[in-house]
Amino acid sequence: MQKLHSYVMGNWYYGKNKPRVTSSALTNEGLYELDSSGIDNAAMLEYGRKKGSKALASMTFLERGNMLKEVAKYILAHKEELYALSAQTGATRVDSWVDIEGGAATFFNNSGLANRELPNETIWAEDDLIPLSKSGSFAARHILTSKPGVAIHINAYNFPCWGMLEKLAPTWLGGMAAIIKPGSESAFLTQAMVKMIVESGLVPEGAIQVVCGSVGNLLDCVDYQDVVTFTGSAKTGHMLRATDNLIKKSIPFTMEVDSINCAVLGDDVTIDSPEFKLFVKEVCREMTIKAGQKCTAIRRAMVPSHLLSEARDAIKIRLERIVVGDPSIKDVTMGPLISQSQLDDVKEKVALLSHDCEIVTGGDMLNFTPQGSENGAYFPPTLLVCNEPQASTTIHDVEAFGPVCTLMPYQDRDSLTELIALGKGSLVGSLVTASGSFASEMVSRIGHLHGRLHILNAESSKESTGHGSPLPMLIHGGPGRAGGGEEMGGLRGIKHYMQRTAIQGSPTMIASVGKEWVRGAQTTTDLVHPFKKYFENIAVGESLKTARRTITETDIVNFACLSGDHFYAHMDDIAAKESMFGQRVAHGYFIISAAAGLFVEAAPGPVLANYGMESLRFVEAVAIGDTIQVVLTCQKKTKKRQKLEEDTPQGVVAWDVEVTNQHGNPVALYTILTLVAREKGDF
């Protein structure tokens, strides 16, 4: 048997006490020994804070994002080693793909997010300037800074790779180090991935530690700048959340636990609709991927009462085609549960469920002959039917964490809503329907019960990522019995690992703090036109005041003919007089075109392209005879990653544009984005 070491304070560590032994899902033979006794938890936390978090927090968001991308590439380059280990958990190739490559995908996604949305800084100015005074000398803005603590991630056994990576990506992007406590049954796979990450040399020392075995008094040692997340059973989660030290120090505790997710067949669907087949397929798929050991799996399937027997028969037929066994054997499509104790747990839960239900298929272990060792933790796909779901509490309360689902009828939308609510809060629900009115009514009825709602029909089915796949750009979590937590969700997920602070002061101070110029802050000027400067030489707050231009009737007529926009407010003197403007006015698009004519430097230079405009507002109309002028100010700069040596190194410069009239009043306000060449490349 192999000893599974923990990675603590830069060393691989194994304890001296009696180990916990984990066994093969396929044969029940002992595989690994885990003993983490003797780890100095306080020292481990301090090491994470002082080494890992310090190093990560000193990197910019862009650097952290680049690190995620390189780590994901490294993992994928070595993925076959992980696939080999994953097979020991009983996973099929598809199950392992979801875990390993799905995990790497969360790193890629977060890296892209940092590259697109976050500054090349260590401070994140979250929102726009909030004016707090009449003359504009006092304002506010929310900023996010890294916490100097460490994130403790206590994970379930079912996704040893994805479960770690989906939390690690936002943790590292937020600038925090992590201590991972994997579920013991599959800790060998998490540990192998941690080893891979450490060996890659791509992450700072202390950014990751892993405890294989018990964490002992770790939660008693965490401090107020630390963060704890938990995925697993409600029982353990509730117990850990009540840790005295966590409560006393107000330590954030994000929990994601048992969830009795539902899938609903819409009341618009008939037996011949494509949605009927889609429903059957989705229920079966969610029951059998990872042998149903998924927090998002469908546990309750609800159908209009007149379709109950058809749905039951169709699901039964499909489930009975599943070949259960050792995934290394050809044609096997579903593997075992993680362990004998998990098997016992599922058997026990099915026995409980069957008090209120009829077992349609599966369940009966006597007539079940999986392909593989007789000691494997195999359980057949099991469908139960509950004819009176309102009268049962068990089917809405008991989570059999295996390939098990209960089918039930509903009479109308009111009774459906009641049934769904009996789940007391879920991670995800599916509505399989072709009716927009059914979907919209149900979303408003059951949205508050779910973290995610997946609407499936013929139109979305080809590309749908499915009921059970949490995605890095969407939130993952749910209210009530699902734990009340929220993970991932694009930029939202990173904020769980940072501190938000409202900064109040003068606009100039707020610009200095947020490393972004804001309207009302002081500016600087230079004799050199900013479009003649390389990215590095443009200063945030650098401003250009242009020449003036008086708008004539000829301008308006020319622009109308050029653009084909002959709207009456520009071209019809009588209608314009009767309009809200009281006279003919210039096209807004002409004003921004004329503004570009005023601020642009025409000769070739480091400005490569104008690639967009944001937050455009036409504040006041411009009439014939009005005179406009533009102030262009560098708002912020974002250095871009140079992918190839032959590419032009570049960055994005966001310019604030203020177009004013002869009275000094703004007529148009917006931001333009330019791609500007960098003098120095990354190679």
Ligand code: NDP
């Ligand atoms: P557990 O709740 O038993 O364990 C989850 C994690 O908590 C594991 O890493 C476990 O470590 C750890 N843990 C257990 N006790 C403590 C403690 N006292 N202090 C610190 N950490 C602790 O869940 P499992 O992963 O074993 O799964 C069991 C059940 O949980 C499943 O049958 C299922 O019902 C549910 N589950 C629900 C999920 C969801 O999100 N809805 C996801 C996964 C599981 P160790 O493994 O070493 O005990």
